[in-house]
Amino acid sequence: MTRPDPSTLPQRFIPTDSMAAILSAVLIFLAACLPSTLKAEPSEPLAPDTMRARVAACTHCHGASGRAGPDGFYPRIAGKPAAYLLAQLVSFRDGGRTYEPMRHLLEGLPDDYLGEIAQYFADTHLPYSAPALTNLPAAMRETGRTLSESGVAARGLPACAACHGTSFSGMEPHIPGLLGLPRDYIAAQLGSWRTGLRHAVQPDCMAEVAGLLTPQEIAAVSAWLAARPVEEPYVAAPAGSLPLPIECGPASSAERKP
Numbered sequence: 001m002t003r004p005d006p007s008t009l010p011q012r013f014i015p016t017d018s019m020a021a022i023l024s025a026v027l028i029f030l031a032a033c034l035p036s037t038l039k040a041e042p043s044e045p046l047a048p049d050t051m052r053a054r055v056a057a058c059t060h061c062h063g064a065s066g067r068a069g070p071d072g073f074y075p076r077i078a079g080k081p082a083a084y085l086l087a088q089l090v091s092f093r094d095g096g097r098t099y100e101p102m103r104h105l106l107e108g109l110p111d112d113y114l115g116e117i118a119q120y121f122a123d124t125h126l127p128y129s130a131p132a133l134t135n136l137p138a139a140m141r142e143t144g145r146t147l148s149e150s151g152v153a154a155r156g157l158p159a160c161a162a163c164h165g166t167s168f169s170g171m172e173p174h175i176p177g178l179l180g181l182p183r184d185y186i187a188a189q190l191g192s193w194r195t196g197l198r199h200a201v202q203p204d205c206m207a208e209v210a211g212l213l214t215p216q217e218i219a220a221v222s223a224w225l226a227a228r229p230v231e232e233p234y235v236a237a238p239a240g241s242l243p244l245p246i247e248c249g250p251a252s253s254a255e256r257k258p
């Protein structure tokens with residue numbers, strides 16, 4: 001019989017304790033957000049362990065039920081494919097995307113917990129409002145339309161529609177829709193891919209696409225997409241229904257290399 005080593009005991013408990021501390025910090029944060037959620041939808045009582053209570057901190061920025069925030073900065077998350085949303089949460093947590101308030105919120109949370117949150121928002125289908133942006137200058141409209149619908153074969157630039165679908169509603173499981181997003185958000189994401197601030201699972205096809213776009217083209221395609229009204233039903237195409245012109249990384253977050 002080997003002698004029990006007393007030093008292993010406290011060590012074994014350290015991860016559990018710090019995990020509990022993280023979880024209780026998150027719970028305290030979420031609890032602090034409860035009153036605003038209750039005020040938003042007063043008819044339904046909110047038990048502390050419901051999903052809506054869990055995501056109260058999220059909807060604080062992302063808008064009621066993840067519809068989108070009030071300005072051009074917070075993207076809508078409701079109705080996007082679950083695997084895409086999970087990949088983004090993992091990415092913010094692990095450094096593939098950089099946004100400190102979200103990293104802080106997601107720090108230490110396990111993948112399956114994030115998966116439940118992703119599924120909740122994926123299953124939330126809400127109507128889209130009319131685009132805030134309309135009247136684009138003719139040249140900008142034409143460049144935006146060409147890039148979105150046709151691409152530029154001579155430069156090896158596929159149409160956005162080739163992967164995001166002809167109605168730009170995305171494809172299951174990990175290609176998001178492009179409509180109903182603020183122009184500034186789209187432009188910022190393309191810029192982040194170009195400068196290496198945003199990473200997706202390798203091979204990162206969006207880094208390749210964004211790398212081929214000029215700043216003027218990014219402005220045009222972002223404006224064109226943001227000005228396009230959403231036609232219902234706006235749902236992601238079934239998995240495998242679009243033959244991708246460039247390989248895009250697997251949905252599996254386990255293969256992510258931030």
Ligand code: HEC
Pocket residue numbers: 055057058059060061062073074075076077080085088089097098099101102105117176188
């Ligand atoms: C402090 C405000 C804030 C909070 C709180 C917040 N987010 Fe975000 N979220 C943002 C911003 C801003 C972005 C865009 C960041 C960027 O530029 O990449 C974002 C991006 C995202 C994205 C990526 C969207 C896409 O289409 O790629 C997802 C998914 C997301 N948030 C989910 C959540 C969830 C779930 C929570 C709660 C656990 C949460 N967020 C809490 C502000 C917030």
Ligand code: HEC
Pocket residue numbers: 075084087147148158159160161162163164174175176178181186189190199200201205206209221222244245246247248249
């Ligand atoms: C080869 C396939 C492919 C092409 C072509 C493509 N995309 Fe993407 N796009 C993707 C994939 C895959 C993702 C999800 C990446 C991830 O997991 O973060 C994505 C994500 C995005 C996002 C992030 C959305 C969000 O909510 O944060 C934007 C914006 C985007 N694409 C814009 C474009 C634009 C604009 C074009 C055309 C100029 C384009 N894409 C062409 C595959 C493609």
